Amino acid sequence: MFEDAELGHTVDKATYDARVPALRSALLDAQFALKDARAFPVLLLVGGVEGAGRGETVNALTSWLDPRHVEVNGLGEPSDEELERPRYWRFWRALPPKGKIGVFFGSWYTYPILQASLAKGRTRWAKLDNRIDEIVRFERMLSEEGALVLKFWFHLSKSVQKRRIKELKKDPLTRWRVTGTAEEYFAKYDRFREVSERTLRHTSTALAPWLVVEGGDRRYRELFVAEELLRALKTRLDAPKTARPTPARTGDAPEVDGRRTLLSELDLKKKLAKPAYTKALERWQGQLALLTRDKRFRDHSVVVVFEGNDAAGKGGTIRRVTRAVDARIVRVVPIAAPTDEEKAHPYLWRFWRQLPRCGQITVFDRSWYGRVLVERVEGFCAPYDWERAYGEINDFEEEMTGHGAVVVKFWLAISKDEQLRRFKEREQISFKTFKITEEDWRNRKKWDAYSDAVCDMVARTSSARAPWTMVEANDKYHARVKVLRTLVEAIENVV
Amino acid sequence: MFEDAELGHTVDKATYDARVPALRSALLDAQFALKDARAFPVLLLVGGVEGAGRGETVNALTSWLDPRHVEVNGLGEPSDEELERPRYWRFWRALPPKGKIGVFFGSWYTYPILQASLAKGRTRWAKLDNRIDEIVRFERMLSEEGALVLKFWFHLSKSVQKRRIKELKKDPLTRWRVTGTAEEYFAKYDRFREVSERTLRHTSTALAPWLVVEGGDRRYRELFVAEELLRALKTRLDAPKTARPTPARTGDAPEVDGRRTLLSELDLKKKLAKPAYTKALERWQGQLALLTRDKRFRDHSVVVVFEGNDAAGKGGTIRRVTRAVDARIVRVVPIAAPTDEEKAHPYLWRFWRQLPRCGQITVFDRSWYGRVLVERVEGFCAPYDWERAYGEINDFEEEMTGHGAVVVKFWLAISKDEQLRRFKEREQISFKTFKITEEDWRNRKKWDAYSDAVCDMVARTSSARAPWTMVEANDKYHARVKVLRTLVEAIENVV
Numbered sequence: 001m002f003e004d005a006e007l008g009h010t011v012d013k014a015t016y017d018a019r020v021p022a023l024r025s026a027l028l029d030a031q032f033a034l035k036d037a038r039a040f041p042v043l044l045l046v047g048g049v050e051g052a053g054r055g056e057t058v059n060a061l062t063s064w065l066d067p068r069h070v071e072v073n074g075l076g077e078p079s080d081e082e083l084e085r086p087r088y089w090r091f092w093r094a095l096p097p098k099g100k101i102g103v104f105f106g107s108w109y110t111y112p113i114l115q116a117s118l119a120k121g122r123t124r125w126a127k128l129d130n131r132i133d134e135i136v137r138f139e140r141m142l143s144e145e146g147a148l149v150l151k152f153w154f155h156l157s158k159s160v161q162k163r164r165i166k167e168l169k170k171d172p173l174t175r176w177r178v179t180g181t182a183e184e185y186f187a188k189y190d191r192f193r194e195v196s197e198r199t200l201r202h203t204s205t206a207l208a209p210w211l212v213v214e215g216g217d218r219r220y221r222e223l224f225v226a227e228e229l230l231r232a233l234k235t236r237l238d239a240p241k242t243a244r245p246t247p248a249r250t251g252d253a254p255e256v257d258g259r260r261t262l263l264s265e266l267d268l269k270k271k272l273a274k275p276a277y278t279k280a281l282e283r284w285q286g287q288l289a290l291l292t293r294d295k296r297f298r299d300h301s302v303v304v305v306f307e308g309n310d311a312a313g314k315g316g317t318i319r320r321v322t323r324a325v326d327a328r329i330v331r332v333v334p335i336a337a338p339t340d341e342e343k344a345h346p347y348l349w350r351f352w353r354q355l356p357r358c359g360q361i362t363v364f365d366r367s368w369y370g371r372v373l374v375e376r377v378e379g380f381c382a383p384y385d386w387e388r389a390y391g392e393i394n395d396f397e398e399e400m401t402g403h404g405a406v407v408v409k410f411w412l413a414i415s416k417d418e419q420l421r422r423f424k425e426r427e428q429i430s431f432k433t434f435k436i437t438e439e440d441w442r443n444r445k446k447w448d449a450y451s452d453a454v455c456d457m458v459a460r461t462s463s464a465r466a467p468w469t470m471v472e473a474n475d476k477y478h479a480r481v482k483v484l485r486t487l488v489e490a491i492e493n494v495v
Numbered sequence: 496m497f498e499d500a501e502l503g504h505t506v507d508k509a510t511y512d513a514r515v516p517a518l519r520s521a522l523l524d525a526q527f528a529l530k531d532a533r534a535f536p537v538l539l540l541v542g543g544v545e546g547a548g549r550g551e552t553v554n555a556l557t558s559w560l561d562p563r564h565v566e567v568n569g570l571g572e573p574s575d576e577e578l579e580r581p582r583y584w585r586f587w588r589a590l591p592p593k594g595k596i597g598v599f600f601g602s603w604y605t606y607p608i609l610q611a612s613l614a615k616g617r618t619r620w621a622k623l624d625n626r627i628d629e630i631v632r633f634e635r636m637l638s639e640e641g642a643l644v645l646k647f648w649f650h651l652s653k654s655v656q657k658r659r660i661k662e663l664k665k666d667p668l669t670r671w672r673v674t675g676t677a678e679e680y681f682a683k684y685d686r687f688r689e690v691s692e693r694t695l696r697h698t699s700t701a702l703a704p705w706l707v708v709e710g711g712d713r714r715y716r717e718l719f720v721a722e723e724l725l726r727a728l729k730t731r732l733d734a735p736k737t738a739r740p741t742p743a744r745t746g747d748a749p750e751v752d753g754r755r756t757l758l759s760e761l762d763l764k765k766k767l768a769k770p771a772y773t774k775a776l777e778r779w780q781g782q783l784a785l786l787t788r789d790k791r792f793r794d795h796s797v798v799v800v801f802e803g804n805d806a807a808g809k810g811g812t813i814r815r816v817t818r819a820v821d822a823r824i825v826r827v828v829p830i831a832a833p834t835d836e837e838k839a840h841p842y843l844w845r846f847w848r849q850l851p852r853c854g855q856i857t858v859f860d861r862s863w864y865g866r867v868l869v870e871r872v873e874g875f876c877a878p879y880d881w882e883r884a885y886g887e888i889n890d891f892e893e894e895m896t897g898h899g900a901v902v903v904k905f906w907l908a909i910s911k912d913e914q915l916r917r918f919k920e921r922e923q924i925s926f927k928t929f930k931i932t933e934e935d936w937r938n939r940k941k942w943d944a945y946s947d948a949v950c951d952m953v954a955r956t957s958s959a960r961a962p963w964t965m966v967e968a969n970d971k972y973h974a975r976v977k978v979l980r981t982l983v984e985a986i987e988n989v990v
Contacts, residue, residue, distance in 0.1 A: 058822045063814045067827045068860055074823020079852075080575045105823050319558045327553045328569020328600050332562045340835045357574075365563050 001197045005155040005214035009224075016219040023226055024064045030233040031101070035069050038099035038344065039237060040146040044229065045107045048154030049192070051164040052215025057154070058103055060222045061229070071096055075106035084301070084357040086399035088138065092352040097344035098146075108135055109199065116195040117188050128195065132202045134395070141392045143207035144385070145346035148236050151208065152225055153200060154215040158189050164216070244382035261455045268415050268474040277477035284484035285324035291488060292325050296495045298359040301405045304487065305367045308412025309450075310440045311422040312473045313480075317412065318363055320480045321487065329359060335366040347371060347389075348396055355400070368393055369409075372457050377449045390460040397466040407466040408490045410483055411454060412473040416447055496692045500650040500709040504719075511714040518721055519559045525728040526596070530564050533594040533839065534732060535641045539724065540602045543649030544687070546659040547710025552649070553598055555717045556724070566591055570601035579796070579852040581894035583633065587847040592839035593641075603630055604694065611690040612683050623690065627697045629890070636887045638702035639880070640841035643731050646703060647720055648695060649710040653684050659711070739877035756950045763910050763969040772972035779979035780819035786983060787820050791990045793854040796900045799982065800862045803907030804945075805935045806917040807968045808975075812907065813858055815975045816982065824854060830861040842866060842884075843891055850895070863888055864904075867952050872944045885955040892961040902961040903985045905978055906949060907968040911942055 034042065046054050062070050073094045082090040088108065096102030112131035116124050142149055156164060204210040213224050272280065291297060304321070306314045322330050333354050342350040348368055356362040372393070376386040400407050414422070423444075426436045443450065462468040469486045473479035529537065541549045557565050568589045577585040583603065591597030607626035611619050637644055651659060699705040708719050767775065786792060799816070801809045817825050828849050837845040843863055851857040867888070871881040895902050909917070918939075921931045938945065957963040964981045968974035 055821055055823070059818055062822060063818055066810070067814060067817055068810075068829030071826060072822040074821070076823075103822070315561070315563075319562060322562055323554050323558055326550060326569070327557060327567040327598070328550070328571075331566060334563030 001200055002155050002157075002193070002212060005212045006157040006160075007214065008216065009214045009220045010217040011219040011223055013219070016223065019223060020064075023223070023230065027064055027226060027230050027233075028066060030230060030237065031065050031069060033237050034101075034233060035066075035099045037237075038097075040148055041096045041098050041345070042101040042148045042233070043096065043142065043150070044101060044103045045109070045149070045151040046103060046105050046154070047107065047109050047113075047151070047196075048213075048215065049156050049161055049189075051161055051168060052154035052156045052213075053218060053221055054105065054154045054215075056218065057213075057221050057225050058105070061226055062103075064226065065101070069099065070101045070103060072103040073105065075104065075110070081357065085355050086403040086405070088399050089352060089355060092349060095142075095147075095345055095349065097341065099344070108138065109203075113192070113195055113199055116199075117192045125198075128199065129202075132199060135203050136205065137391070137395050139203070139205065139208040141348075141388075141395070142346065143205075144388060147346070148232060149208035150229060150232055151203075151210045152228075153196070153210050153212045154221065155212050156215050158193075160216050161189065244384040247384050247387040249387075261451065262458055262470060263413060263451050263455060266413055266470055266472050268413065268418070268472050270472045270478045271475040272477040272481060274477065277481060280481045281320065281484070284481060284488050285320070287488045288321070288324040288484060288491075289326075291491050291495055292329065292361070294495050297491070299404065300491075300494050301356040301358050301400075301403075302361040302487075302491065303356065303400055303405055303407045304361065304363045305369065305407075305409040306363065306365050306412065307367060307369050307373065307410065307454075308471075308473065309414050309419055310443055311419050311426065311436075312412035312414045313476050314365060314412055316476060317410075317473075317480050317483050318365060320484060321363065324484070325361060330361040330363065331356070332363045332365055335364060335370060348392065351396070355405075358404075368396065369457060369461075372461075373450065373453050374443075376453050377446055390457075393461055394463065397461070397463070401465040404494065406490050406494055408487055409462075409466065409468045410471050410486070411458065411468060412471045412479060413454075414473050416444075418474045419444065496695055497650050497652075497688070497707060500707045501652040501655075502709065503711065504709045504715045505712040506714040506718055508714070511718065514718060515559075518718070518725065522559055522721060522725050522728075523561060525725060525732060526560050526564060528732050529596075529728060530561075530594045532732075533592075535643055536591045536593050536840070537596040537643045537728070538591065538637065538645070539596060539598045540604070540644070540646040541598060541600050541649070542602065542604050542608075542646065542691075543708075543710065544651050544656055544684075546656055546663060547649035547651045547708075548713060548716055549600065549649045549710075551713065552708075552716050552720055553600070556721055557598075559721065560596070564594065565596045565598060567598040568600065570599065570605070576852065580850050581898040581900070583894050584847060584850060587844060590637075590642075590840055590844060592836065594839070603633065604698075608687070608690055608694055611694075612687045620693075623694065624697075627694060630698050631700065632886070632890050634698070634700065634703040636843075636883075636890070637841065638700075639883060642841070643727060644703035645724060645727055646698075646705045647723075648691070648705050648707045649716065650707050651710045653688075655711050656684065739879040742879050742882040744882075756946065757953055757965060758908060758946050758950060761908055761965055761967050763908065763913070763967050765967045765973045766970040767972040767976060769972065772976060775976045776815065776979070779976060779983050780815070782983045783816070783819040783979060783986075784821075786986050786990055787824065787856070789990050792986070794899065795986075795989050796851040796853050796895075796898075797856040797982075797986060798851065798895055798900055798902045799856065799858045800864065800902075800904040801858065801860050801907065802862060802864050802868065802905065802949075803966075803968065804909050804914055805938055806914050806921065806931075807907035807909045808971050809860060809907055811971060812905075812968075812975050812978050813860060815979060816858065819979070820856060825856040825858065826851070827858045827860055830859060830865060843887065846891070850900075853899075863891065864952060864956075867956075868945065868948050869938075871948050872941055885952075888956055889958065892956070892958070896960040899989065901985050901989055903982050904957075904961065904963045905966050905981070906953065906963055907966045907974060908949075909968050911939075913969045914939065 033039070046058060048054055058072060062072065071094070075090060075094065078090055082093075091104075091108055094102060094104070112128060112135070116128040116131075119127070139149055200210045200212070211224075211228050213221050215221050306318060308314050318332060322332065331354075338350055351364070351368045354362055354364075368389075371381065371389040372386050375381045376383075397407055423436055423440065458468045458470070469482070471479045471482050528534070541553060543549055553567060557567065566589070570585060570589065573585055577588075586599075586603055589597060589599070607623060607630070611623040611626075614622070634644055695705045695707070706719075706723050708716050710716050801813060803809050813827060817827065826849075833845055846859070846863045849857055849859075863884075866876065866884040867881050870876045871878075892902050918931055918935065953963045953965070964977070966974045966977050
């Protein structure tokens with residue numbers, strides 16, 4: 001992996017000076033084509049050994065590019081707001097929009113490599129491999145969403161690094177560059193090399209490759225990075241739009257046993273009488289109120305997802321939840337059309353940005369599951385894209401639960417007849433008419449397709465730590481109490 | 496101020512039950528009209544004494560409204576990311592967009608009132624009045640930008656508050672509501688009353704009034720708040736679009752002494768020879784590098800504003816600055832057309848959201864001054880709106896400098912002839928052609944109007960702590976060195 005980068009590559013001044021003007025002009029052209037078309041986001045990751053000129057190279061590169069469309073992220077220690085969210089939150093937060101180049105010093109590679117280099121014991125390789133696995137999935141998602149991901153690893157051989165650190169320390173103008181960490185790294189050179197090599201090998205993919213740069217010569221590394229970036233930009237800008245692959249299975253389930261499904265097996269007759277409802281509501285709301293005021297609650301965040309048939313009573317149920325909780329710690333996020341900033345990012349971005357801090361609850365009224373429900377049924381995205389979404393959503397939710405968040409997901413199910421009754425009723429009551437639209441009637445015509453999508457969704461995204469709860473919602477009382485009880489029990493599990 | 500709210504208002508159950516359905520329906524209608532038209536943002540501030548039912552009332556209100564278009568902000572202790580920005584940053588961050596209702600528990604009133612209630616000594620009233628003054632200016636800006644600002648103060652008389660706290664403590668289901676703070680407040684009831692009364696009196700304005708609610712009776716306070724909100728929403732939604740007032744002075748300065756201006760007095764012949772430039776550049780870049788690596792630098796943020804004639808060399812100058820600094824701590828923010836999220840907020844919002852943390856530098860390539868430059872000259876906003884912007888911008892920058900930020904603003908000035916020469920030159924060099932557009936030629940035709948705007952801008956927004964530096968930029972070497980030196984000296988002043 002590092003052999004080529006220990007050959008002692010150099011570029012002489014004459015060659016460098018001759019190449020830079022044309023290179024710079026071509027880079028700017030490519031950057032402007034990228035910007036004008038808002039074609040895709042570019043992620044440029046910078047990693048490697050200390051003293052290999054990462055900062056200087058990026059500085060040179062940004063001075064050649066138009067710095068207004070480059071965002072350099074130096075992700076060091078996470079802030080408290082970042083610590084209160086899943087680990088990848090800070091990276092999502094820093095993702096460049098379409099048309100921009102985001103440079104990441106310090107990325108999702110930094111801590112895994114550092115930890116594995118410093119750790120001892122048998123489990124460290126296993127832990128590293130877990131991290132690698134997450135990274136590969138994350139980067140694949142980025143690529144599938146159209147991002148151009150380029151990763152540069154700045155390498156120095158052991159002897160060259162030793163010399164370089166000595167030089168830097170001699171000069172008062174560069175002394176600051178040698179941090180304590182640099183020397184610490186150096187002491188662990190061999191281990192660090194072993195860990196990084198494994199990481200690079202396992203995370204270098206066709207769509208998100210690692211490019212190893214020899215860092216000893218300023219002119220060489222600058223030309224190397226700039227030429228690789230230029231080539232990648234041009235290649236991608238010129239690439240023909242390829243058709244999305246056809247997924248191995250399509251949405252419609254074959255009929256095998258008369259279509260017994262998760263939905264058909266629901267007992268929609270479940271009911272609760274008013275007195276029992278009032279009592280149960282009070283009980284679970286009271287419990288929720290107490291739980292969310294518990295000191296231990298402050299260490300967790302709660303994410304509640306509401307999906308369901310139109311008119312299944314999501315709104316009323318959500319209000320029964322929010323009513324029980326101090327209004328200051330809960331936020332309802334309605335999912336409507338994305339804003340233009342949201343459209344310029346991967347589809348999960350707008351959900352990541354809404355994730356609650358610890359001690360806070362976010363209720364999503366519709367959610368990221370739109371991708372495998374309405375977008376699937378209405379054909380708003382290609383089958384390949386909603387097929388891959390199941391895995392991406394699972395990763396997203398694992399990030400949350402891995403951080404200690406409580407994730408609760410409800411499907412509010414009503415029968416087709418009950419829906420019709422409610423649509424008609426809503427058209428009669430003035431303060432409910434806003435709830436019924438043309439779209440609702442249109443969706444109703446696709447009842448079966450939606451049912452298939454729901455069953456797939458539950459089958460493929462329900463997990464022990466982020467389970468789906470199917471709620472029989474023909475009777476609103478039953479539904480509300482079931483939701484509240486489920487939520488309370490889920491919070492009790494962690495608090 | 497509080498007399499009416501100590502009369503013992505109550506509403507009986509029958510009246511309440513009779514009024515709620517129609518009220519709720521009307522509220523939803525108004526809310527949907529608001530949402531559909533994305534008409535304006537609504538800010539609903541909630542303050543008052545402990546135990547007066549603020550939380551319960553907001554809960555009731557949000558359960559009547561569609562909670563998907565209401566954002567309740569419980570602003571308690573600021574996070575570290577908030578502490579590293581000017582005080583109002585967290586409030587800007589929480590501002591609702593057009594079409595939404597933002598409820599603020601804990602607002603810009605909380606700390607000023609709390610501090611004045613707990614503080615001793617002579618200066619506390621003076622300090623309070625300073626805060627009040629800021630608040631009035633902030634809220635005026637919000638109103639001018641179209642926001643509907645409603646402020647509810649929940650009041651209880653001393654004897655009623657005492658009784659209420661006792662009741663709450665008795666019931667295990669409500670005991671959690673009585674925080675330590677509540678009892679502390681109570682001990683300071685008289686002082687708190689005095690401070691709040693003064694604050695309310697001075698901050699109650701035609702466009703952002705305080706409405707004092709008696710908090711003793713649940714039904715009364717719920718109806719009171721809901722009816723006031725409804726009335727305000729309807730009034731504003733039905734209000735005819737009024738013409739903007741005519742400001743006292745218009746942009747064009749009368750000629751008194753042959754148009755001697757800040758710009759005409761600049762000596763654009765200032766020059767630096769290449770050898771002197773190279774030496775000076777190295778010196779100031781080195782100094783900047785050292786300064787920004789100083790430990791004390793981490794306690795400050797730096798905001799650099801670049802404005803200037805088209806082709807004045809902003810880009811090249813910015814690169815000389817960013818080159819000297821570790822790429823991880825600097826961000827260049829180009830100001831182009833606002834996104835739709837930005838358009839849904841007051842015009843300063845998109846700059847607030849970019850303010851750097853401590854230890855970071857943000858370089859604005861064009862800035863909030865667009866309002867008093869291009870928007871003024873091109874007539875993109877009414878004279879009244881850019882006239883008021885000077886004051887709003889001064890407040891904005893005072894917020895920054897008050898927080899310890901270094902604010903440096905550069906106007907890069909070139910002569911009309913020099914601009915023409917550069918336009919023509921740019922059309923020749925391939926990697927610079929992207930820099931010259933139709934718009935540049937159009938702007939050039941309005942040279943005098945822009946010059947007037949620049950002189951006004953400097954005269955009205957240059958302050959001791961956020962001064963403008965006029966940079967003679969016909970000679971790029973001179974300009975770059977002057978910018979770097981000014982920036983270094985400004986940072987040295989605080990580090």
